[in-house]
Amino acid sequence: xxxxxxxxxxxxxxxxxxxxxxxxxxxxxxxxxxxxxxxxxxxxxxxxxxxxxxxxxxxxxxxxxxxxxxxxxxxxxxxxxxxxxxxxxxxxxxxxxxxxxxxxxxxxxxxxxxxxxxxxxxxxxxxxxxxxxxxxxxxxxxxxxxxxxxxxxxxxxxxxxxxxxxxxxxxxxxxxxxxxxxxxxxxxxxxxxxxxxxxxxxxxxxxxxxxxxxxxxxxxxxxxxxxxxxxxxxxxxxxxxxxxxxxxxxxxxxxxxxxxxxxxxxxxxxxxxxxxxxxxxxxxxxxxxxxxxxxxxxxxxxxxxxxxxxxxxxxxxxxxxxxxxxxxxxxxxxxxxxxxxxxxxxxxxxxxxxxxxxxxxxxxxxxxxxxxxxxxxxxxxxxxxxxxxxxxxxxx
Amino acid sequence: xxxxxxxxxxxxxxxxxxxxxxxxxxxxxxxxxxxxxxxxxxxxxxxxxxxxxxxxxxxxxxxxxxxxxxxxxxxxxxxxxxxxxxxxxxxxxxxxxxxxxxxxxxxxxxxxxxxxxxxxxxxxxxxxxxxxxxxxxxxxxxxxxxxxxxxxxxxxxxxxxxxxxxxxxxxxxxxxxxxxxxxxxxxxxxxxxxxxxxxxxxxxxxxxxxxxxxxxxxxxxxxxxxxxxxxxxxxxxxxxxxxxxxxxxxxxxxxxxxxxxxxxxxxxxxxxxx
Numbered sequence: 001x002x003x004x005x006x007x008x009x010x011x012x013x014x015x016x017x018x019x020x021x022x023x024x025x026x027x028x029x030x031x032x033x034x035x036x037x038x039x040x041x042x043x044x045x046x047x048x049x050x051x052x053x054x055x056x057x058x059x060x061x062x063x064x065x066x067x068x069x070x071x072x073x074x075x076x077x078x079x080x081x082x083x084x085x086x087x088x089x090x091x092x093x094x095x096x097x098x099x100x101x102x103x104x105x106x107x108x109x110x111x112x113x114x115x116x117x118x119x120x121x122x123x124x125x126x127x128x129x130x131x132x133x134x135x136x137x138x139x140x141x142x143x144x145x146x147x148x149x150x151x152x153x154x155x156x157x158x159x160x161x162x163x164x165x166x167x168x169x170x171x172x173x174x175x176x177x178x179x180x181x182x183x184x185x186x187x188x189x190x191x192x193x194x195x196x197x198x199x200x201x202x203x204x205x206x207x208x209x210x211x212x213x214x215x216x217x218x219x220x221x222x223x224x225x226x227x228x229x230x231x232x233x234x235x236x237x238x239x240x241x242x243x244x245x246x247x248x249x250x251x252x253x254x255x256x257x258x259x260x261x262x263x264x265x266x267x268x269x270x271x272x273x274x275x276x277x278x279x280x281x282x283x284x285x286x287x288x289x290x291x292x293x294x295x296x297x298x299x300x301x302x303x304x305x306x307x308x309x310x311x312x313x314x315x316x317x318x319x320x321x322x323x324x325x326x327x328x329x330x331x332x333x334x335x336x337x338x339x340x341x342x343x344x345x346x347x348x349x350x351x352x353x354x355x356x357x358x359x360x361x362x363x364x365x366x367x368x369x370x371x372x373x374x375x376x377x378x379x380x381x382x383x384x385x386x387x388x389x390x391x392x393x394x395x396x
Numbered sequence: 397x398x399x400x401x402x403x404x405x406x407x408x409x410x411x412x413x414x415x416x417x418x419x420x421x422x423x424x425x426x427x428x429x430x431x432x433x434x435x436x437x438x439x440x441x442x443x444x445x446x447x448x449x450x451x452x453x454x455x456x457x458x459x460x461x462x463x464x465x466x467x468x469x470x471x472x473x474x475x476x477x478x479x480x481x482x483x484x485x486x487x488x489x490x491x492x493x494x495x496x497x498x499x500x501x502x503x504x505x506x507x508x509x510x511x512x513x514x515x516x517x518x519x520x521x522x523x524x525x526x527x528x529x530x531x532x533x534x535x536x537x538x539x540x541x542x543x544x545x546x547x548x549x550x551x552x553x554x555x556x557x558x559x560x561x562x563x564x565x566x567x568x569x570x571x572x573x574x575x576x577x578x579x580x581x582x583x584x585x586x587x588x589x590x591x592x593x594x595x596x597x598x599x600x601x602x603x604x605x606x607x608x609x610x611x612x613x614x615x616x617x618x619x620x621x622x623x624x625x626x627x628x629x630x631x632x633x634x635x636x637x638x639x640x641x642x643x644x645x646x647x648x649x650x651x652x653x654x655x656x657x658x659x660x661x662x663x664x665x666x667x668x669x670x
Binding site: 001096105109112113116117119123124125129131132135136137138139141142145151153154155156157158159160166169170172173174176177178179193194197198199200201202203250251252253254255256257258266269382383384385386 | 398472479482483493496504507508511512513516517521526527530535538541544545570573647651
C-alpha cells in the first residue's frame with residue numbers, strides 16, 4: 001500500500017492526557033491501573049480509569065451528545081493542538097475531502113445502562129435519553145465529524161477489540177480509492193457495566209492488575225481510552241520525525257466467537273499480510289506492541305503467532321499492564337505507543353509482568369529501555385475472531 | 397466514479413422472501429403484501445446454534461447464503477462487510493435489563509453475541525472464511541456506508557466482496573427511542589471485474605451536498621423510510637427491473653451516493669469479451 005503519514009495524533013489513557021504525560025509514564029514504567037471503583041464487580045478487579053470525566057460534561061451545541069464516551073473523545077481531541085492540525089488540513093483539502101473512520105465497541109452504552117435504571121413509571125426510558133447521539137454505534141463518528149467541522153465520508157467500525165486498528169485500514173482504502181484525501185482515524189471506549197460484567201461472566205477479569213505474558217497471568221484489566229490520528233499522504237508538512245503507516249493486515253480466525261485459534265494462525269496471517277503490504281520482512285521489525293490482554297489462551301496463541309513468524313529475535317510486549325485493555329480503543333492506543341516509541345527512541349516495558357511464561361518462545365521485554373526503533377507492529381484482535389496488524393515506521 | 401458488478405443478491409424482509417421470489421414485487425408486477433418477515437433456518441449453523449442464535453445472526457446468514465449461491469464463488473474466499481444500523485437490539489435489551497436488576501449476572505454467550513460484529517463472526521466460523529471482515533455502522537445510512545466501503549475494497553484490493561446489511565427492531569423500551577420498522581436483511585456479492593455470474597454493472601459516485609434520495613415503489617416506501625437496511629430498496633428495484641437507471645442514496649445528510657445501474661447486455665459484457 002501507499003505510505004501514509006500520521007500527521008498528528010492525540011490520546012488520553014489512564015496514563016494521562018496527551019503525548020507528554022503518556023511518554024513520561026511509559027519511560028517511568030508507571031502503570032495507570034488501580035483497584036476498580038467504577039462499579040461493583042464481585043472480585044478484586046483493577047481498571048484503567050480516567051479520573052475527572054464526571055466534571056467534563058459536553059455543553060452548548062454538543063450537550064445532546066453528552067456521555068462518558070464522548071467526554072473522553074472530546075478530551076482526546078483537545079490534546080496537543082490536534083484540533084489546530086485538523087483545521088489546517090481542512091483548509092488545505094476542504095471539509096468534504098476529509099473522512100472520519102472511528103472505532104468503538106460499546107459507544108455510549110453507559111448512558112443507556114443509566115436510562116434502564118431510571119425508567120419512567122410506564123416503563124419508558126427517560127425523555128432525556130438520546131439514542132442516536134449516545135447509544136448508537138455511529139454516535140462517536142457523528143460527534144467527531146461535526147466537532148471537527150468535517151463533511152467527508154464517515155462511519156464507525158465496530159469489530160470488537162480490533163475496531164480502531166481496522167479503522168486505519170478502512171481509511172487507507174478510502175484514500176487509495178480517491179474517496180477522500182485525508183482521514184481522521186481512531187476512536188474511544190469507556191468503562192461501563194456491560195463490559196465489566198460481560199468479561200466477568202466469561203471468567204476473564206483478573207484479580208489484581210493484569211499481568212500480560214506472565215506465568216501467573218489470570219485475565220484482563222479493563223481500561224478506557226480515546227485516541228485520534230490525522231492520516232495524510234506524505235507531504236511538505238512532514239519531516240524526519242513523522243511516523244508513517246506502512247502497512248495494514250486483516251484476517252479472520254473462523255474458529256470461535258470469544259477464543260482465539262490456539263495456534264495463533266489468524267494473528268500470524270494478519271501480521272504477515274501487514275508486512276507484505278509494507279513490502280517488509282520480519283527481520284525489518286524492531287518492536288511489536290502485542291495485543292497481549294493477559295488471558296491464558298489469548299497470550300499463548302499470540303506467542304505462537306509471534307514465535308512462528310519472528311522466532312525469538314524481535315522485542316515485543318503488551319501495554320495492557322500500563323493502560324488495561326481499552327477494548328475497541330486498544331488499536332489506536334497501540335499505534336500511538338508505537339509512534340511514541342519510534343519518535344522517542346524508547347521501548348516501553350510491561351508493568352506487572354514479573355515472570356514471563358517459560359513455555360513462551362517470543363522475545364518478551366518486561367523492562368523498558370532506550371532503543372532505536374525504526375519500524376514497529378501493533379496488534380489488535382477481537383471477538384468474532386477478527387485480527388488486525390499495523391506496521392508503522394520512521395519517515396526517514 | 398468507481399465501477400463494479402453484481403453477481404448475487406440475498407433478500408429477506410416483510411413479504412420479501414428471497415431475491416427471486418421478490419423480483420415481481422420489486423418491479424410492481426405483483427402487489428406488495430407485507431407479512432411478518434420469515435427468517436429461513438440456516439443450514440450453515442449447527443443444529444443447536446440454529447435455534448439459539450440471535451435473530452440478527454440468522455437473518456444475516458440467510459441473506460449472505462442466498463447471495464453467494466449461484467455466483468460460483470466459495471463463501472470462504474470472500475472478504476465480508478457487515479453493516480447494521482443498531483446491531484442486536486434484543487440481546488442488548490436483555491443485557492441492559494439484567495444490569496438494571498439486582499441480579500447482575502450476565503450470560504457469557506449473550507455478552508459475546510452483543511458485539512456489533514457477531515454475525516460476521518458466526519459467518520466466518522460457519523463458512524470457514526479466513527479473509528478480512530469488517531462490521532460498520534452509520535446509523536440510518538449504514539447500507540450506503542457499507543456500499544462505499546465495498547467500493548473502496550474492490551478498487552484497492554481487486555477482489556470480489558460480500559456486503560451484508562441487516563436490521564432487527566429493538567424491543568421496548570428502546571423501541572420507543574428508536575422505532576426501526578421491520579426485520580430486513582439484504583446481501584450483495586460484488587466484484588470489480590465482470591464474470592459469467594455478473595447480471596448488472598454499477599457506477600458509484602460519492603457527491604457532497606444535500607440530495608433527494610430515490611424512493612421505493614409507493615407500497616414499499618414506508619418500509620424504506622422506517623427501516624435503515626431497506627434504504628437499499630431503490631437499488632434492489634432497479635436490479636429487479638433489468639433496465640438502465642440511476643439511483644440516489646442518502647449518506648450522512650450532507651452527501652449522496654449516485655448509482656448508475658446497467659443490466660447485462662444480451663450479448664454479455666463487452667469488457668468480458670475483449
